[in-house]
Amino acid sequence: MKDFNLGLGQLVVFVMTGRIAKAFVCSFGVGFIDGGGAEVAQQEEEQGGADEEGQVDEEGIDGEIMGEAPIGIIYSMGVSLDLEEEGRLAMMIDIEQGNIASRFVHRFTITNITKKSMKIPNQVCVLLNIGAEGFIGVRLGEGPLSRVASKTAKDGRMVFNKEWGVFVSTYNLQVGSAAVFTFRRSNVAPFDVVCVVDILSI
Structure with a gap:
């Protein structure tokens, strides 16, 4: 003051x-x-509240040791948002009681876009008890659902690969763009879990 x-x-x-x-x-x-x-x-x-350092795995992706905000959002290691991105994130967060969701904030890397591989930290999946292997409905914003295969890697993270590449190409996702992945249980057949990808960068 x-x-x-x-x-x-x-x-x-x-x-x-x-x-x-x-x-x-x-x-x-x-x-x-x-x-x-x-x-x-x-x-x-x-006070020791900063994220721990991650290790670079064999695919060149940082081994995320996540920082977690009080509202339960998990961030990729080293990711920071500018004020406009933070504002967009705040507007997207649904605080409705009983609406259980797990959110992951990430900035797209060359691996995610060019190599068409996306890894989701295990901490994101625990709340929804997502299986080790299967299919997830992924959509951009309010767009249509795409069927994306997921499996658990040796390091415990969930991996999107082949169909993720199609998703990247369809929506022309860009390296460096910040995005929030929101995972929710779903009643939309045939998906038990839906992931909504919202782009925070303009």
Whole structure:
């Protein structure tokens, strides 16, 4: 409060959707002023709250040791969102009671797009008890469902490969784009689980 000379009636916006909590002081007529995002990051590192380092596996994909936000979103190691991406993510989150979902935030890599291989961390699948092998209905936003095969790799992550490549090509997904994968139980035959991919980057 002393740093930003805060007093009664001033508006402070807390953004809790990213890996690092941020606070912004709203100065009317001027815009938003960063109010401690970097300081929070430093405090988390000092308290040991930062993500552990992952190992690079044989396919050149980081072995994700996930950071988990208070609302249960799991992030790929090293992924950070800009303010616009964080805002889009916040709008997409459905906090309706009883709507059990598992979400994974990721920024597409060359492996995901060019090599057409996508790995989903095991932590994402545990809540929904997704099987070791099978098919998942995957769709982009509100689009139609695509049938994508999934299997569990040796490291415990769920892998999309062959049909994922078709999905990438169909929707022209791009390296560097941030996306959120939302997994939910489904009554839509023949899929027990549906994954909705929403692109956060413009």
